[in-house]
Amino acid sequence: MSKTIHEFNDIIRKLRKDLFGKGPERIHTVFVENMAVSTLYGNLTPTETFIASTSEGCDMVHLARTKMIQDVYASNPPEGLEELVGAKLVNLFSDMKIKENIAVSVFVFDKNII
Template sequence: MKKEVAFNDIIRKVRKDTFGKGPERIHTTFVENMAITRMHGNFTPTEKFIAQSEDGKKMVHSARTHMIKELYKSQVPEGLEELCGSKLIHLFTDIKVEEDMAVSVFMFEKNIEQG
């Protein structure tokens, strides 16, 4: 199994377990010490409903970005560092509510591009 596929499976499972739904489409690219992951189709029907108002959009954006950051800060998902052969040191993540698209940049201690 390719590293990208295994990485995507871990990320999808984390989001599904946290929010009740994982991304419908997910793509990861490894560059030096980073894994850059694009995700489409992230929101649950409830989140889509809430995001119909401006305040709702802000609430969904905040929940999605802050919860994921806190989750990774408290515990790195099982198998992620082993798969990449390096310690995760930072996670940058954002979601564009209108387009239901998220981007996460995982920064590791050392180069994870090979392998």
């Protein structure tokens, strides 16, 4: 199981690095029935951190990060993700605390995974 979680985290890290120029520094994932719940630490680029120094900038980074990642997963789940867990991704719920630089993603699949 830990090998599968490690591979799952690598897929998430690579996608976010490709999208944003920086992947999370650390990811903790648990599988629960038909869900994978991932907590991602150290997500922001130095530029995003600078932009988020104002409340307007913080809102902008939050919206960009959460909306973009949800749109990407909705249109095209990362290669190998569904094959790894043996189920189809049906929803992704994602949010981020910009000041704390922590994100949470809940991946919901069409059946129990692993």
